[in-house]
Amino acid sequence: MSYNLIPNYDINGLVPAIIQDADTHQVLMLGYMNAESLQKTIDTGQTYFWSRSRKVLWHKGETSGNTQQVTSIYLDCDCDSLLVLVHPSGPACHTGAVSCFFQLMENQ
Amino acid sequence: MSYNLIPNYDINGLVPAIIQDADTHQVLMLGYMNAESLQKTIDTGQTYFWSRSRKVLWHKGETSGNTQQVTSIYLDCDCDSLLVLVHPSGPACHTGAVSCFFQLMENQ
Numbered sequence: 001m002s003y004n005l006i007p008n009y010d011i012n013g014l015v016p017a018i019i020q021d022a023d024t025h026q027v028l029m030l031g032y033m034n035a036e037s038l039q040k041t042i043d044t045g046q047t048y049f050w051s052r053s054r055k056v057l058w059h060k061g062e063t064s065g066n067t068q069q070v071t072s073i074y075l076d077c078d079c080d081s082l083l084v085l086v087h088p089s090g091p092a093c094h095t096g097a098v099s100c101f102f103q104l105m106e107n108q
Numbered sequence: 109m110s111y112n113l114i115p116n117y118d119i120n121g122l123v124p125a126i127i128q129d130a131d132t133h134q135v136l137m138l139g140y141m142n143a144e145s146l147q148k149t150i151d152t153g154q155t156y157f158w159s160r161s162r163k164v165l166w167h168k169g170e171t172s173g174n175t176q177q178v179t180s181i182y183l184d185c186d187c188d189s190l191l192v193l194v195h196p197s198g199p200a201c202h203t204g205a206v207s208c209f210f211q212l213m214e215n216q
Contacts, residue, residue: 003177005213016124016189018135025133027126030189045216070216074209081138085133093185099123101182101191105113107151108178 008080009035014050015082019092022085023072029100031060032035033082045070047086066090116188117143120216122158123190127200130179130193136200137208139168141190153178155192 007015008101014032021028031049033041040048047060047068061067068086075082093100115123122140129136139147139157145165148156155168155176169175176194183190201208 005211016138018126018138021136027128027135027191030124030126039146042214042216045200070214071216072212072216074138075211075213076208077203077205077209077210081209082213083135097185097187098118100184100186101189103113103187104180104191105182105183106150106178106181108180 005075005079007033008078009040010080012052014052015080016064017047017049017082017084018069019047019084019086022063023089026099027101028068028086028088028098038082039069041084042073047084061089064090064094066092068092113187115141115146115183115190116186118188120160122160123153123188125157125190125192127155127176127192127194127197130195134207135209136176136194136196136206146190149178149192150181155194169197172198172202174200176200 013034017031017033019028034050037048037050049058051058067089071085073084091098112196121142125139125141127136144160145156145158158167175197179193181192
């Protein structure tokens with residue numbers, strides 16, 4: 001599948017992708033996509049990322065089974081961030097938490 | 109105000125910050141914070157960012173009036189992204205859109 005909008009990839013060829021639960025609207029994680037992982041995400045309907053630490057394409061849930069089924073992808077106004085709405089098969093976080101954002105830093 | 113959790117800033121001293129409406133749960137924008145803008149955000153209770161293009165500290169809403177009142181800040185599991193919940197005073201986007209993520213790229 002092709003698409004008309006093209007992200008503005010950064011100097012490393014990456015764009016940050018916010019992953020949000022399509023039903024609960026909880027923000028689950030932030031990952032990075034390169035052109036290949038975005039294309040795989042669109043083609044398969046499941047999230048793929050570029051692992052900056054391991055420097056490999058990474059299919060979310062490939063070992064844990066906690067894949068994320070994509071419902072829609074939005075690009076922001078200056079085309080340098082993605083918002084990906086998903087139906088998750090399980091927790092997003094490797095710790096077992098539903099969302100990676102479980103550490104409360106500040107409450108006002 | 110001080111805080112115990114410290115973000116893992118990237119090589120440019122920045123961390124991506126997802127801004128989400130605390131009430132509607134709509135994802136409004138993604139900005140970047142350095143240590144100074146995070147501290148200003150915590151101290152004032154309004155969002156401050158680092159503008160990568162203009163290379164200046166940027167108080168969201170300083171010209172438009174569309175400030176964002178912070179309710180809480182979360183750090184993700186590996187401490188390299190922030191999730192900031194806010195009450196926005198107006199649209200997040202410079203185009204007048206409520207959210208910067210208004211360009212639908214893909215629908216599955």
